[in-house]
Amino acid sequence: MDIYNEKDKFYVAVDCIIFGFDNQKLKLLVFDRRIDPFKDSLSLIGSFVKIGESVSDAAIRILKDFTGLENVYMKELKTYGSVDRDPGYRCISVAQYALIRIDNAIKKIVEEKGARWYEIDNIPNLILDHNQMSIDALKRIEEVARYKPIGFELLPKKFTIPKLQTLYEAIYRRKFDTRNFRKKILSFDVIIKLDEKDRTTSKKGAYLYKFDYKRYRELQESGYNFEI
Amino acid sequence: MDIYNEKDKFYVAVDCIIFGFDNQKLKLLVFDRRIDPFKDSLSLIGSFVKIGESVSDAAIRILKDFTGLENVYMKELKTYGSVDRDPGYRCISVAQYALIRIDNAIKKIVEEKGARWYEIDNIPNLILDHNQMSIDALKRIEEVARYKPIGFELLPKKFTIPKLQTLYEAIYRRKFDTRNFRKKILSFDVIIKLDEKDRTTSKKGAYLYKFDYKRYRELQESGYNFEI
DNA sequence: AATAATAAATGTAAAAAGTACATTTATTAT
């Protein structure tokens, strides 16, 4: 008996669960499919992995093809491997979740590609197991956000503390006290105050900060816990 | 252009990284391969997923075939999908880590199957990327142990607090204060004191406890954090 | 019967972290 059996070969897909933060809301990027199968249905973005390509390279390629973005925060969520998940072909999917900064450039690209942002409390019906993937990814983000400062991936490079707070409030679905939140975030010592204010939401203006990746890596390596 | 291309089909494997705890040490289960490819080398256990089988069922099947065990704590680690990971065929592996209780029954089965436990600080050379899988799994266990009481999966159903402490000391590679450790564990309110003592390690004997799975699930659902 | 040996079990005070809560500040528009 040979362990290799041509019958036991699978299509391997990568699907990307892409989150963004805009207008105080956490949102999921959903695509209108323009090709078969499932033409005109809504789905996450995805594609088959090519035989000469690694799974992670496929994920990078997919994200680039559909959004034009590179160097994005993207992590493997899990593999979806049930027998009947795709009625067409036997296919497993290695789902990846990504966090991106929504800006005007991405808004334009997204529109051209027939994509739309949906608030996470209001996700429409998606093909196959893509709704389950979205739910699982959201749960994962909540978990990861407990001990890694992933929030910064979703905000512009320069952000204010009140904006950061609304993001965390969107992820956790609860309110924080402004004094305590500010104290906690500053105690991590991973954001740098800039000599610049954002005056779009108040007359007084709020100081802009940037994330200190170098300091973050140092702290993380020494086992620091960034629990909010 | 059709997105389905027979050339882009993969073998999908599952490999299991199995940990146990014995004689105060955290150990990895390693197998002497009796079949090609890589006959007589050391490896984790694994097999190809069959076309009519889900990935998670394959993991359960593999664990049962090699160890005789069912109902084991097993979770997906991640997918290993680089192009050159297996020089024979293009094959991705969905690695799973498992935590098992080492008892005499399992010791016997393990011996029959040509398997051996290695202390985690002393893992031999394994085939392919199996060493990397072991390293990644160990890291994951450390992370998960921070907020989920997975330690109980590795101990006998009845265990003493000092034994639980040595397990956590093995996972974290550091010592805990006995008074503080006991206080912390008991504060979780997920272990039940039995009217029975283990006298194998002391004259006084240490009270045996069992894990309260029901209470644990309740607490977990309410968002409780079991951080040690 | 007394003593030595062994690991298990326990309490407390000090320090640190988390929580709850209200006012002042900087600025623009009226």
Added chain:
DNA sequence: ATAATAAATGTACTTTTTACATTTATTATT
């Protein structure tokens, strides 16, 4: 000059974490 708005700030109280040493139950030895 005043009103309006969101940003920024401090403190007292509670809870959790940490550091640390002695007593207890039992068996083996004398």
